[in-house]
Amino acid sequence: MRMIRNNTISEYSCNPIEVIDQVLEANKTMIKKNHVNVEFIYPAELKKYALIKANELADIIDNSVVNAVKSFKEKINCSIIIEVKWVAPKFRITIMNNGEEISIENKEKIFEKGFSTLSSSGFGLFNSRNILIKYGGRLILQSSTSQWTNFLIELNEGYINETSYSDN
Helix, strand or coil: CHHHHHHHHHHCEECHHHHHHHHHHHCHHHHHHCCEEEEEECCCCCCCCEECCHHHHHHHHHHHHHHHHHHHCCCCCEEEEEEEEEECCEEEEEEEECCCCCCHHHCCHHHCCCCCCCCCCCCHHHHHHHHHHHCCCEEEEEEECCCCEEEEEEEEECCCCCCCCCCC
16 A cells, blocks of 8 residues: 555655756746846755646746746846755745835735736736645745745655656
């Protein structure tokens, strides 16, 4: 029974550091074109997996990076900082940007279906939060000040069966 459980969980797990690296690489042209400084901080020795499919985590990180770039508008000295930490039993991925502040009245609305302050569909944060909830995780707007907006992604630990792992 344990093997069945582990194989099933393995199908729904990924290495979040690898996923974030791939998303940043895929967005390299947009980031460079908009003169955005990106810093990715993570513990090099971290060898754990997160309970979420790689493509779903990639969509969430991609949405966060694209939203951050859009929030810069005409600003100079634009920065995005992505930090991954393991705080047992959860991954904590913090995505910070120094773009436009999210107003007090919009702080709860940004997770509503169809709501957008960036002339987009308004489904990105709504979908991201729902995907994370499906895996027992969460997405929280930690703070939005005139200097930094911080989103926190929390994910449970996953499992990869190394003998059957094939880059999900």
